[in-house]
Amino acid sequence: xxxxxxxxxxxxxxxxxxxxxxxxxxxxxxxxxxxxxxxxxxxxxxxxxxxxxxxxxxxxxxxxxxxxxxxxxxxxxxxxxxxxxxxxxxxxxxxxxxxxxxxxxxxxxxxxx
Amino acid sequence: xxxxxxxxxxxxxxxxxxxxxxxxxxxxxxxxxxxxxxxxxxxxxxxxxxxxxxxxxxxxxxxxxxxxxxxxxxxxxxxxxxxxxxxxxxxxxxxxxxxxxxxxxxxxxxxx
Numbered sequence: 105x106x107x108x109x110x111x112x113x114x115x116x117x118x119x120x121x122x123x124x125x126x127x128x129x130x131x132x133x134x135x136x137x138x139x140x141x142x143x144x145x146x147x148x149x150x151x152x153x154x155x156x157x158x159x160x161x162x163x164x165x166x167x168x169x170x171x172x173x174x175x176x177x178x179x180x181x182x183x184x185x186x187x188x189x190x191x192x193x194x195x196x197x198x199x200x201x202x203x204x205x206x207x208x209x210x211x212x213x214x215x216x217x
Numbered sequence: 218x219x220x221x222x223x224x225x226x227x228x229x230x231x232x233x234x235x236x237x238x239x240x241x242x243x244x245x246x247x248x249x250x251x252x253x254x255x256x257x258x259x260x261x262x263x264x265x266x267x268x269x270x271x272x273x274x275x276x277x278x279x280x281x282x283x284x285x286x287x288x289x290x291x292x293x294x295x296x297x298x299x300x301x302x303x304x305x306x307x308x309x310x311x312x313x314x315x316x317x318x319x320x321x322x323x324x325x326x327x328x329x
Contacts, residue, residue, distance in 0.1 A: 108260070137316070146304060146319030147261065160316050194260050196317075205251060206317065208260030 106131055108209035110195050116215045122183045125212045127195030129176040136178040137206065138170060139194040147194055153178055154200060182214075190216045221305045226324040229299075235292040237323050239305030242286040247310045250281060252290045253317070254301040254325075261304065261319075264290065268310075295327045 109128045117123050129136055135154045139147035149162035153172035167183040176197070182189055192213050196206040222240040229235040241250065251266040265272055265279045267288070272279045278291040292299055304322040 139317075139319075146302075146322055147317070149316050149318065152316060162316070196260070205253070205263030205266065208262065210258070210260050 108195055108197050108207050110193075110209040110212050112212060113210070114213045114215075116217060117185050119185055119187060119216055121185050122181065123185060123214060125180040125182075125193050125195075125214070127178045127180070127197075127209060129178070129197035130207045133197035133199050133207070134176050135198050135200050136172055136176065137196045137198075138178070138180045139196065140164070140189075141192040141194060141211070143191070150180070185216045187216050190214060221307055221320055223303070223305055223320065223323045225321060226326070229292075229295045229325060229327050231297060231327055231329050232294055235295040235299065235325055235327065237290040237292075237303050237305075237325060238287065239290070240287045241305070241307050244285050244307055245309070248307045249310055250279065250285075250288050251306045251308055251317070252277070252279065253304045253306065253319075254299075255304070255322070256298075256301040264303075295325075297327050297329070299325065300327045301325060 108130050111126045137152040138150040141147040150164050151158050152160040156172045169181045171179045192211040194208050194211045196208045198206045249266050249268050252264040253261040255261045265277050267279045281288045302322040302324050304319050306317050
């Protein structure tokens with residue numbers, strides 16, 4: 105089975121721009137979560153998607169938005185980028201109803217200059 | 218979800234057992250203890266989880282005290298590849314398992 109894949113692996117954007125990050129879930133998984141990890145910190149929960157709808161959100165402003173597609177892949181969109189948005193963005197997938205943890209991708213390293 | 222406390226760092230000699238403690242004194246009866254680890258430049262990796270019984274899998278063992286206020290993750294024969302940040306997380310059963318609250322974790326360094 106394939107794991108969680110994220111693209112791109114690295115990205116540099118200018119303050120004020122918009123960015124879209126992509127995630128392909130592990131085969132058989134139907135739930136996707138996104139996390140932001142600043143340097144030296146643990147990952148912070150952004151939001152989760154199930155059945156193409158957001159069903160949980162962390163303490164992030166509305167300029168962070170997402171989508172989940174019928175094939176369970178997902179996108180994270182960030183508008184009006186700020187310097188503090190520079191971080192590793194992680195996608196994680198799981199199958200609803202199981203407790204055997206989430207599978208994480210290797211992340212997208214976003215640098216805002 | 219209950220808060221967890223872990224030591225910021227630990228060392229272990231290669232081939233020896235690594236015992237990583239976690240305090241979760243406010244854990245409630247329906248909350249599970251999960252362990253993840255994050256190797257440099259990778260996403261977190263699920264290791265093991267448990268409710269109240271001790272658990273073992275191919276990666277590690279999880280020992281939960283009888284009062285459930287603390288637990289220990291055991292890597293029985295640590296290798297250099299086990300060097301990583303280890304996170305102990307408490308999650309309420311039946312809630313979204315995707316909303317993981319990561320703390321600072323324990324940086325485990327395995328040395329030759």
